Amino acid sequence: MELRRARPADSPAIRDVARRSLGASYSLEPQAITNAIEEWYAEDRLATMLSDPDRVLLVADDAGQVVAFSESVVAAANTATLLWLHVDPAHRGKGIATDLFEATDEELERLDVLDLRGRVLAENEAGNAFYQDHGFRRVGTDTVEIDGRSYVENIYAESEQWGREAIDAPDGHSVYVDHDNHERGSLAPFHVVFTTREGDDRYGYFCSNCNTLALAMDSMGRIECETCGNVRKPVRWDAAYL
Structure with a gap:
């Protein structure tokens, strides 16, 4: 083989x-x-x-x-x-x-x-x-x-968890940035954000380039930060991005 x-x-x-x-x-x-x-x-x-x-x-x-x-x-x-x-x-x-x-x-x-x-x-x-x-x-x-x-x-x-950090969402409620769950961006990584510390519900993404929440993601997994333009490529391939 x-x-x-x-x-x-x-x-x-x-x-x-x-x-x-x-x-x-x-x-x-x-x-x-x-x-x-x-x-x-x-x-x-x-x-x-x-x-x-x-x-x-x-x-x-x-x-x-x-x-x-x-x-x-x-x-x-x-x-x-x-x-x-x-x-x-x-x-x-x-x-x-x-x-x-x-x-x-x-x-x-x-x-x-x-x-x-x-x-x-x-x-x-x-x-x-x-x-x-x-x-x-x-x-x-x-x-x-x-x-x-x-x-x-x-x-x-497979690695040890770094934990979830509480930050304030625009509506004043706390959401939690998961430092163990991140994806590469064009400028810096995006971290998954949950509504609870336990990670039960997805809230969005956190752009580590400008330290702001980035909520926009299309069905192919493309994320774009509206503040600084940091972009994650589609995880699955979409002809629009070829």
Whole structure:
């Protein structure tokens, strides 16, 4: 089994693995899966992702056949997020997921990443158990749109928590900046902000460049601070930003 960086020629296999993996792991309609694959892994979008220095796509190549892949994005300084780890259902149970996860972690370390986060849909029991078995703990939640419907993602982290800091919102109420949950911006990281210290409800984002709240985020995960212009790239690819 060869674990390597994805190449443009791997695009059809990546789409096939993602389609079969999503179908086996989630209760999604076939058309929803097809639409999601075309949205996230179309030929031109994969080409752009492969050329993006902040994106890491690794594949597991079994004698010339791609049977799994991981998709990661470098977020805030020294932080990266593993967005997806897909294994073809016909090749599960062989330890490929663990091997690919470790290879991904090593590749990110070469990019000076010290803190790895993971995202997995809340309904994927095996995926959540995978992170827990590898010493990660759930530190928050987010949402992802699949074919126009929102799904809850659990966010996992491996480092010690720094805590949540209370700040005043414009309406005078306290909200809580999560220093353990941040994303890279064009000027400085964005931190997730919750309405309670326990992190039950999302309020918005905190721009660490100008120390203001940034509430605007589109469905692809693009955040823009209206005060200083700090921008986070879309987490999932949207043709408007290619």
